[in-house]
Amino acid sequence: MKRRDALRSLALLTGGLVLVPSCDFSKEDILSAYQKLQITPSLSELLAQIADTIIPSGKIKGAKDLSVQDFILVMVNDCVDEEGQKSFMAGIKGFEAFSESSAGKAFSKLEVSQRESLLQTGLALEDEKQKHIKDFLSMAKRFTVQGFMLSEYIQTEVKPYSLIPGEYKDVLIADLKPERIHG
Known part of the structure; x- marks a missing residue:
């Protein structure tokens, strides 16, 4: 009886070992929240770094702190x-190659000033072959500012939101001084 259990376990183990090489564990998972985009966690992190370069943290929180990505x-x-x-x-997937060709390093390894100049270079691109980089950066910049604000x-x-346009101040018309427009 024990021999049958041992053979069954050995057969299951062998079958499992045969299937393991066919499994591809190198692929990154695609974030399922964005159905129309093929976003991986590394692309999301790259976008967070770009947003943080656009609006860095200082006296107030930056774009990355607020998860603007x-x-x-x-x-x-x-x-x-x-x-x-x-x-x-196309722009977000090609941005690392653009960073390597323009600055010589991956975007995450650049200094803050180098990141800023790389983004300015990307926004000023006129080459038709790299139009997707410019489009990506302009969308990222626009939505970063919008999401941050x-x-x-x-x-x-x-900047606390006020439901009404301002405070009501009780002012008499007689107390107002006339404005001198022409002189």
Whole structure:
């Protein structure tokens, strides 16, 4: 009886070992929240670094601290047309190669000033072959600023939102001084 159990276990183990080489563990998982985009965690981290270069942290939180990269990805996934999404994906996938060719290093290994100049170079590209880099960076910049300004942190702590246009001040018309427009 024990021999049968041992043979069954050995057969299962051998079958499992045969299947292991066919499994590809090198691929990164694709984030399922963005159905129309093929975003991996490393691409999301790259986008966070780009957003943090655009709006760095200082006296107030930066774009990476507020997870603006998630806002960017949601906006591109939900609000940008299919052609724009393809251009965005081509740009984000080709950005590391652009960084290596322009600055000589991966974007994550660059100093802050080098990152800023690389982004400015990318936004000023006129080459038709690298148009997707320029399109990607302009979308990333626009949505970074929008996501940062609309974040809960900015709207509540830095620049509190006021539902009405301003305070009501009781002022008599007689107390107002006339403005001298022509003199």
